Amino acid sequence: MGFLSRFFKPADTGLIHLPAGSFTMDRDGKIMTSTLPQSFPSEHLRAIGDQVLASFRSAKKAQMPLAEIVIQYSALKLLARELRGGAIVFLSPQSLNQKLNPKLKKSP
Amino acid sequence: MPAQPKILLLDDDQDFLDLYREMLSQHLPSMPEVRAANSGGRALSLLESEQFNILIVDLNLPKMDGLQVVTIARRKYPQLRLVVLTGIRDEQFRTRAYALGVDQYWIKPETDQEMGLFMESIDSLINREAQAGFRGVQSKSLVDIIQLECLSQSSCMLKIINGATEGKIYIQSGEVIDAEVPGVNGEPAFQRILSWKTGSFETLPADLTRVRTIFSSYQGLLLNSAQAIDEAASLDQVATAENGAAPAGAPAVGNVASMLTEVSQMEGVEFVLALGVEKNRSQNFWGLENPKPMVEFTRQTLDNFRALGERLQVGELQQITGTGPQRKVAVAPCGNSELCIGFPPALSAEQMRDSFKNILTKWAS
Numbered sequence: 001m002g003f004l005s006r007f008f009k010p011a012d013t014g015l016i017h018l019p020a021g022s023f024t025m026d027r028d029g030k031i032m033t034s035t036l037p038q039s040f041p042s043e044h045l046r047a048i049g050d051q052v053l054a055s056f057r058s059a060k061k062a063q064m065p066l067a068e069i070v071i072q073y074s075a076l077k078l079l080a081r082e083l084r085g086g087a088i089v090f091l092s093p094q095s096l097n098q099k100l101n102p103k104l105k106k107s108p
Numbered sequence: 109m110p111a112q113p114k115i116l117l118l119d120d121d122q123d124f125l126d127l128y129r130e131m132l133s134q135h136l137p138s139m140p141e142v143r144a145a146n147s148g149g150r151a152l153s154l155l156e157s158e159q160f161n162i163l164i165v166d167l168n169l170p171k172m173d174g175l176q177v178v179t180i181a182r183r184k185y186p187q188l189r190l191v192v193l194t195g196i197r198d199e200q201f202r203t204r205a206y207a208l209g210v211d212q213y214w215i216k217p218e219t220d221q222e223m224g225l226f227m228e229s230i231d232s233l234i235n236r237e238a239q240a241g242f243r244g245v246q247s248k249s250l251v252d253i254i255q256l257e258c259l260s261q262s263s264c265m266l267k268i269i270n271g272a273t274e275g276k277i278y279i280q281s282g283e284v285i286d287a288e289v290p291g292v293n294g295e296p297a298f299q300r301i302l303s304w305k306t307g308s309f310e311t312l313p314a315d316l317t318r319v320r321t322i323f324s325s326y327q328g329l330l331l332n333s334a335q336a337i338d339e340a341a342s343l344d345q346v347a348t349a350e351n352g353a354a355p356a357g358a359p360a361v362g363n364v365a366s367m368l369t370e371v372s373q374m375e376g377v378e379f380v381l382a383l384g385v386e387k388n389r390s391q392n393f394w395g396l397e398n399p400k401p402m403v404e405f406t407r408q409t410l411d412n413f414r415a416l417g418e419r420l421q422v423g424e425l426q427q428i429t430g431t432g433p434q435r436k437v438a439v440a441p442c443g444n445s446e447l448c449i450g451f452p453p454a455l456s457a458e459q460m461r462d463s464f465k466n467i468l469t470k471w472a473s
Contacts (some may be wrong), residue, residue, distance in 0.1 A: 014171060
């Protein structure tokens with residue numbers, strides 16, 4: 001994948017498609033595994049990971065350790081589970097159709 | 109706003125700019141002045157120096173993409189109408205564009221009919237701007253809007269959004285027949301909606317199957333609601349004067365104190381923390397011995413994830429929920445406050461979501 005991507009670079013545009021998938025990181029914020037496409041910038045992954053880890057730590061500091069955090073935006077849902085100081089984070093882009101008709105989510 | 113409407117077109121394709129500039133300036137009845145920009149930076153500097161009614165923006169742009177331009181334009185120029193006109197047929201970008209506050213999302217027209225529809229929609233945006241002069245209810249109160257709808261004998265549904273809460277008022281042939289906020293219907297829901305001081309509204313087609321639950325005339329209804337709001341406000345003032353302090357030693361006053369009490373009595377609530385935002389940095393709490401660490405957690409978490417949302421261009425941060433062995437917690441911005449509510453760990457995720465939604469509704473009211 002890495003070898004091929006040297007030859008087939010994505011189009012020169014700043015527009016980034018939000019992928020659905022997950023990634024894991026260790027307690028230092030280093031990305032360990034990812035099911036997200038390589039077109040999704042690694043800086044974004046790190047930014048998400050950093051904020052997630054910071055929230056777990058901040059909760060711990062407030063005497064309220066958390067095992068899971070769900071962050072709901074208008075167009076994206078992030079679900080993060082704590083993993084021995086690190087975390088696994090799931091990205092689920094939200095669509096207007098889902099919002100207008102929540103039953104769509106349940107359909108196979 | 110200038111007498112002659114002004115439209116700013118943003119696209120990196122010069123042929124497209126030339127074509128649409130001609131189309132819009134010569135074929136729209138309002139004969140708008142159309143300016144063009146071929147980069148996000150150029151468009152933002154034009155917006156800085158001149159006043160425009162509408163910005164029509166492509167998404168696929170080099171360097172600064174269309175979503176970035178939309179994010180900045182919506183924040184800096186809330187009155188500006190934003191229209192996305194793009195070749196990208198992708199449901200996700202449409203969702204994200206609407207989440208960032210665009211008014212319309214168009215795929216670049218390919219047929220005469222589509223072009224006609226696009227031109228009509230731009231014309232209607234310009235006309236709405238000229239006739240109404242407000243976006244949402246910034247310069248008109250909700251009472252004004254309801255009176256206008258009722259006087260014109262119209263049938264419609266008013267959808268009113270106040271923070272995370274949504275309310276609906278059903279009007280049929282100039283009469284208010286029903287109202288709805290999460291968990292409440294009829295006249296109490298109408299009164300609750302009317303107590304909202306800010307928000308945005310949308311007029312939607314009437315729901316003709318809606319069952320009538322309100323039988324008072326709209327004038328009587330408005331009078332009753334105004335009276336109820338006045339009474340509630342004066343009761344709050346009396347309570348504050350008598351008690352002198354908020355529950356649990358919090359330095360709350362008026363509404364916040366009574367809201368804290370009300371929320372704390374809701375099933376499953378273990379603690380409540382309400383933080384003022386911007387200039388008002390007040391901290392009101394119930395059920396916390398030492399609120400400082402929780403204040404830090406709430407502020408830091410909301411600030412961090414708001415910044416992350418802006419970076420990812422995914423729209424407004426709606427809420428954050430956390431689950432731990434000792435307790436569950438829900439955090440959300442709500443009007444001029446930031447709320448953090450603690451729940452017992454045994455509560456199911458669905459129960460917590462429902463309870464938190466009710467709390468947000470009450471708080472927004």
